[in-house]
Every structure is written in structure tokens, then in C-alpha cells.
Amino acid sequence: MGKPIAVMDLGTNTFHLLIAEGDPANPTILFKSTDPVKLGEGGINKGIIQPAAFERGVKAMQQFNEHILKYDVGQIRAIATSALRSAANGQQFIDDVKAKTGISIETINGDEEAGFIYKGVKAGGCLSDKNSLIMDIGGGSIEFIAGNQDGILWKQSFELGAARLMDQFHQIDPITPDAINTLKAYLDERLADLFNAMKAYQIDYLVGSSGAFDTFAEVIEATKGNTTFDIKKIKNYSFNNDELIKTTDYLIQSSHGERASNKSIIPVRVDMIVVSSIATRYIMQKLNITKVMQSTNSLKEGVVADMLG
The missing domain is CATH 3.30.420.40 (ATPase, nucleotide binding domain)
Known part of the structure; x- marks a missing residue:
């Protein structure tokens, strides 16, 4: 070796x-x-x-x-x-x-970034013969990759990461309904390419790549009192749709203090989880997706798979 x-x-x-x-x-x-x-x-x-x-x-x-x-x-x-x-x-x-x-x-450019994210998610065993839309919410950009276990159907990177969205739209805490509506209108405009492309595909699953989706899973399991849950020991997680909606509702409506005191939310994600929650729910609603999974794999695991392969 x-x-x-x-x-x-x-x-x-x-x-x-x-x-x-x-x-x-x-x-x-x-x-x-x-x-x-x-x-x-x-x-x-x-x-x-x-x-x-x-x-x-x-x-x-x-x-x-x-x-x-x-x-x-x-x-x-x-x-x-x-x-x-x-x-x-x-x-x-x-x-x-x-x-x-x-x-x-x-x-690397956004297209290459999306390609590595796909490789990472695929290596984590999250994809099947059904079409999935992978969503990777970074701080600076969000990558969307439509594909299945056989390959990528479409991919694009958008400079709409959580740090950018928070800086623009989450200046008052808790975030206001007006700010949420303005953010959604902004996403309508900026994600037109995504929605046009998805008209050609039947998407069965939304697969969240690490990041905010790790936090959603951790908050849900902690709320249920599951003290043995460890995000570091799993490769993927299937969300119950009602639990995901209830959790993202809580995160969107919460104050900074409430989020900061929640041990399931790591410090770097305490404030950015709000716009990440809004963006996730927005995509689910726009594309009528009710089946959501999480992959702990992301870009770095894709690069590892590429290098070792």
C-alpha cells in the first residue's frame, strides 16, 4: 500500500x-x-x-x-x-x-465542485436507480446535481451560499416574514436555470450533502431524546417529512439565543442554519419533493474517491 x-x-x-x-x-x-x-x-x-x-x-x-x-x-x-x-x-x-x-x-470552479460532491454522495451509498437532486449548501455557493447511481444528469453551482444569504437577508433576529418573502423572491430569480432544467426529469429524492442537513438530523434526533445518535458514525439518514418540516419551522422562527443554546447546532452554523432551512424548504415546495435524505459525504469524500481510484 x-x-x-x-x-x-x-x-x-x-x-x-x-x-x-x-x-x-x-x-x-x-x-x-x-x-x-x-x-x-x-x-x-x-x-x-x-x-x-x-x-x-x-x-x-x-x-x-x-x-x-x-x-x-x-x-x-x-x-x-x-x-x-x-x-x-x-x-x-x-x-x-x-x-x-x-x-x-x-x-476549482462551481462545475468541478458539483462533480466532486456527486462523487462523494455516490461513494456514501445515497443514490439509487431513481433520480435524486443533490443539494450542497456551502457558505458561498449552493451546488445542485441531478443524477442517480449511473451518473450525473445535470449540475450547476449558484453563488447563493448561506453566508451570502444571511448577510443580505437575515439582519434582524428572529428573521422577519418580510425578509423571508424577499429571500424567496430572490431565489425565484436566481434559480431559474435549476427550475427550467428540472422540468426534464422526474426527481424522487432531495439528497442534502452534509452541512445544514447534518444539523437537521442532529436536532431531530435530540428532540426525540435519542442520546445514542452520532452523525459521525453514519453515512446517510432518511428524514421523516413531518419531522423535517417541524424542525425547519422551529429553526426559522427561533432566536439567536435559542439556537446558540441548542447543543445539536455547532457554533459556525448557529445563524446560517436559518437561511439554510428557508432554502431547503423552498426547494422542497418548488419541486414538490417530500422524500429527503442526508449524506454525510460531500466534496472532500468525492476528492478522496477520485484520488484513491
Whole structure:
């Protein structure tokens, strides 16, 4: 067996590191780390990484590099998505990381991002011969991929991530009905390509890729008093539609204090979960989808499958 591989998913909210080896369909995870860098904080819609976020990002990469050296990793891929794609000082960040760690960051476009997300979800066993619409809500962008276990039918990335939507529409907490209606009208306009494309396909399932959908599952299970539920030990989760609607209703109507005191919601997602809930329910309603699943796999697992394969 060759040396382990390392994948870094450098998102708008969170930086992830995954060190793995073995079978691409069922890799052995040697190390996993998540750092809530919030690279887009204060600047996501201004197209710039603010100084404090810039510093947090570089520090996270230096820490990741220590783990990479410890595990004697062979091949490395550091994938940058929406925040670095759109930031005026994104290249400066890439150059700084290279100078301080030796790690070369590659910026992928939304189409490539969607492709990796599909590979990750497929590797997690979430797809069947029925058509699914995969929805990956990042901080900077949302990826939609229509497909099944045999392949991708359609995919597109939209610069409508939770950090961007929160910055634009969730300025009063709890979010107001007027803000919700304005947000939905904005999605009507910006997601026209999605709705036009979906007219050609029968979509049976909405599959949420990690992120907000992990939180939905954790909140639901905690509400039911399921103390043994551990999101880290599963690959996918089937939602009961009534439970999902009740949970997203609660999240949309909740205050910051209520969300912050809920142990099922990680700190980086306390506020962004509101617009993520609105966007999820909006897609379910627009496409008349009542069957929703969650995949703990996302982009980084797709890159791992690609590299080991």
C-alpha cells in the first residue's frame, strides 16, 4: 500500500482536512479535522477576505500541515471553493499559504465542485436507480446535481451560499416574514436555470450533502431524546417529512439565543442554519419533493474517491 493521501476542502465557513488510504469505495480514514475559519466573515458579499479571517485561514493551514507531516502523506490536494474563487485577495491568500506551508491550493470552479460532491454522495451509498437532486449548501455557493447511481444528469453551482444569504437577508433576529418573502423572491430569480432544467426529469429524492442537513438530523434526533445518535458514525439518514418540516419551522422562527443554546447546532452554523432551512424548504415546495435524505459525504469524500481510484 502506498502512502496516505490528504484532502483539504477550504470552504467559505469551514476548512476540512481528511487523511485517508485504501479502497476508494470504502477508504480508511486515518485523521479528520474541521476548523470553523469563517473565511467569508465580514467580506463575503464585498469580494474580499477580511484581515482577521485571512489570518485564521493561514493559521488553520499551518496546523493542517503539521498533521500532514505527522502521517507522512504522499499526495495532497487542497481545494478552494467559493470564497477564494470570488475574493480579490484570494490569490494573495494562496501565495501566503504556499510560502508558509508549501501547500499548493487549487481553486476549482462551481462545475468541478458539483462533480466532486456527486462523487462523494455516490461513494456514501445515497443514490439509487431513481433520480435524486443533490443539494450542497456551502457558505458561498449552493451546488445542485441531478443524477442517480449511473451518473450525473445535470449540475450547476449558484453563488447563493448561506453566508451570502444571511448577510443580505437575515439582519434582524428572529428573521422577519418580510425578509423571508424577499429571500424567496430572490431565489425565484436566481434559480431559474435549476427550475427550467428540472422540468426534464422526474426527481424522487432531495439528497442534502452534509452541512445544514447534518444539523437537521442532529436536532431531530435530540428532540426525540435519542442520546445514542452520532452523525459521525453514519453515512446517510432518511428524514421523516413531518419531522423535517417541524424542525425547519422551529429553526426559522427561533432566536439567536435559542439556537446558540441548542447543543445539536455547532457554533459556525448557529445563524446560517436559518437561511439554510428557508432554502431547503423552498426547494422542497418548488419541486414538490417530500422524500429527503442526508449524506454525510460531500466534496472532500468525492476528492478522496477520485484520488484513491
